[in-house]
Amino acid sequence: MQLLVLITVVCLILSLVVDRRKTFEGVKRGFKMFLNLLPALLLVLILVSVFLYLVPQQTIVKLLGAKSGILGVAIAAVVGSISLIPAFISFPLARILLDKGVSYTVVAVFITTLIMVGVLTLPIEFKYFGKRAAIMRNLLSFIGALIIGYLIGLFL
Amino acid sequence: MNRKKILKDYFWVILFGSFIIGSLFLNYEPGVKIYSNFSQFFLEMIAFLPLMFLLVGLFDVWVPKEKIEKHIGHESGLIGSLWVILLATLQAGPLYGAFPIAYILSKKGAGVRNIFIYLGAFSALKIPMLTFEIGFLGLKFTLLRTLFSLPVFVIIGIIMEKIVGRDFKVKAG
Numbered sequence: 001m002q003l004l005v006l007i008t009v010v011c012l013i014l015s016l017v018v019d020r021r022k023t024f025e026g027v028k029r030g031f032k033m034f035l036n037l038l039p040a041l042l043l044v045l046i047l048v049s050v051f052l053y054l055v056p057q058q059t060i061v062k063l064l065g066a067k068s069g070i071l072g073v074a075i076a077a078v079v080g081s082i083s084l085i086p087a088f089i090s091f092p093l094a095r096i097l098l099d100k101g102v103s104y105t106v107v108a109v110f111i112t113t114l115i116m117v118g119v120l121t122l123p124i125e126f127k128y129f130g131k132r133a134a135i136m137r138n139l140l141s142f143i144g145a146l147i148i149g150y151l152i153g154l155f156l
Numbered sequence: 157m158n159r160k161k162i163l164k165d166y167f168w169v170i171l172f173g174s175f176i177i178g179s180l181f182l183n184y185e186p187g188v189k190i191y192s193n194f195s196q197f198f199l200e201m202i203a204f205l206p207l208m209f210l211l212v213g214l215f216d217v218w219v220p221k222e223k224i225e226k227h228i229g230h231e232s233g234l235i236g237s238l239w240v241i242l243l244a245t246l247q248a249g250p251l252y253g254a255f256p257i258a259y260i261l262s263k264k265g266a267g268v269r270n271i272f273i274y275l276g277a278f279s280a281l282k283i284p285m286l287t288f289e290i291g292f293l294g295l296k297f298t299l300l301r302t303l304f305s306l307p308v309f310v311i312i313g314i315i316m317e318k319i320v321g322r323d324f325k326v327k328a329g
Contacts, residue, residue, distance in 0.1 A: 004208070012214070015214050022217045026213040026217035028213070029213040030209040030211070030214070031206075033256060036328065039165040039166055039168075040329075041205070042169045044252065049194035084250075086200070091289055091291075092292055094292065098293070111289075111301070112301065115279045115285075128327055129255075129326060132319075132320070133316070136316065137272065137312070141276075141309075144309065151300075151304045
């Protein structure tokens with residue numbers, strides 16, 4: 001985070017020194033893009049906050065801890081795809097799951113769908129990629145996550 | 157922007173806002189809890205996204221299209237893919253933060269395959285996230301997951317290029 005601030009400030013100053021007009025144009029374009037995205041972004045944040053209220057961490061632990069085998073993997077894949085949990089919560093959560101005896105495959109599928117598939121962020125993805133490409137990317141990532149989980153299960 | 161469009165764009169936000177204000181007044185517990193979730197995520201988002209958009213805007217005016225086209229365009233091959241993977245690993249934040257960068261790369265002529273490889277690497281291989289993952293899940297798990305993810309999202313990139321075609325462009329959002 002500090003790094004991002006530092007990089008932004010350095011780039012901005014450099015840009016201002018070299019060409020003021022170009023800099024203003026760039027800042028304007030960036031700001032416009034941000035404003036365009038803002039409604040979809042806020043909608044996603046709303047969805048996530050409601051989701052985390054309706055499905056608290058204990059529920060996720062319960063859901064993923066209850067079943068093993070194929071059903072466990074399926075639950076992990078679906079929960080991971082729908083959930084939007086920041087990394088600083090999801091990794092400790094995954095640790096809890098492992099300590100509870102949940103298999104590495106299930107945890108890997110959960111983590112991978114969590115980071116690569118985003119059902120709740122689809123409203124944003126549609127705006128950038130269109131419906132077809134966004135849905136296909138999520139679908140392929142979903143399948144990919146299952147493969148990754150299976151492979152990890154062979155080694156751990 | 158006219159008023160009608162603002163109202164339409166922010167319909168859910170206004171609805172949610174009213175619900176939250178009502179909940180805070182009446183001390184309605186679910187509303188208060190949802191609000192505390194929301195403000196946490198909002199602060200996290202508002203701290204980094206505007207900066208990122210500013211960088212994307214500067215990138216837009218300064219970086220010439222020919223440069224990007226040459227290095228990560230359709231004819232860039234394996235080296236081009238390595239460049240986007242390297243770029244992605246150095247970043248942080250949720251996947252939707254990568255979409256504006258995908259847009260600007262696409263606008264500047266990055267190949268379709270590389271755009272989707274970039275998204276895959278961004279979601280699965282960010283170094284700040286990996287350090288965190290090693291801490292909680294161990295080096296072996298993290299290495300294996302990374303190792304298996306790499307070919308998976310490269311293949312996804314190749315398939316996506318076949319599905320959407322080489323002329324596909326990411327929109328401005």
